[in-house]
Amino acid sequence: GFVCYALRHGYCLTPTFAFGENRCFMNVQGAWRFRLWLNSLGFPAILPWSFPPPLPYDKSLNVVVGKPLQLPTIRKPTDSQVEEWHGKYMVELEALYNRHKGTFGVKGDLEVW
Template sequence: MLFGQKYGSVGRSDLTAIMKAGESPLMLVPGGFHEATITCPGHERVFLKSRRGFVKYALRYGYDLVPCYSIGEADLMSNPQGGWGWRFFLNAMSIPAVLPWGFPLLPLLPRRGVELVTGIGPAVKMPLIPNPTDADVKEHHQRYIAALQSLYDRLKVGTASAGRPLEVW
C-alpha cells in the first residue's frame, strides 16, 4: 500500500487505521502474488474476481476507486504457466510461485524493446456505506471491473495488445 509519500502494510488493522484517518491519496494494488503468477507474455491478465476486500474498504470509508493499467507489462518477463492449484496455495502461504525470466543473459532484467502504455481512468465514485453488504460489495466490484475494462479498451488501440482481450481471473 502506498499513501502520500509513505509505504505501509495492507494488513486489516493498518489499512483500517489509515482509512479512518482519511489518508489521501491511497494506492492499493489488488492483484498481488496471484496476479504475478498468472502473468504470461501475449496475455493481458488481472487477478480480480475474488479480490473484493479493497471495494469493501472503499465503500466503508468513502474512497473512490481509480482504475490504472499498464498494457505490455506482461511481455517484460516470461513466467511458467499451469499448476495453478499448488501455485496459488504457495502464494497463500506468502511464497510467491513465480519464476520470472526476462533479458536472455540477465534473466531478472526485463526484456528490451517492449512497448508499455500506462493509463489512468476516471474515478469510480463509491458511496459511503459504513456496513456494506455482500450485495453492495459485489455491485461496486463489478462497476470497478467494468471501468478497468473500459480503460483497457481505450488504451489497447494501436498497441501490440490491440487484439488481446483483458482476461479477468
C-alpha cells in the first residue's frame, strides 16, 4: 500500500482530511452479500450516486492538512515496519480530525473502515 511505497522511497506522508466529502455522493444501500464478496476479493464495494451522474452533489468541502510525517528509507520494509508507520500516520490523521471537527460542526469520532 501507500505506506510501504513511501517507506521504500523515504517519502513524507502528509495527513489530509476533507470535511464534507461524505455528502458529495450518496452511497446506494443494498446488495450486501455481493458487496461483501467483492470486498473479500479486495475490490471496494461502494456504489456512489448523485444526480446528474457522475457529478457530485453541490456541497462544500473543507480540507485540512497536517504536518508531514517523514518516513525513513527502507528498501524492503517488513510487515511490522509498515504497520508501525501506518499506525503513526493514523494517529496523526485522527489528531488532525479531532483538532478541526468542531470548526466544521462535526460531532463524534473519526470512523475509518
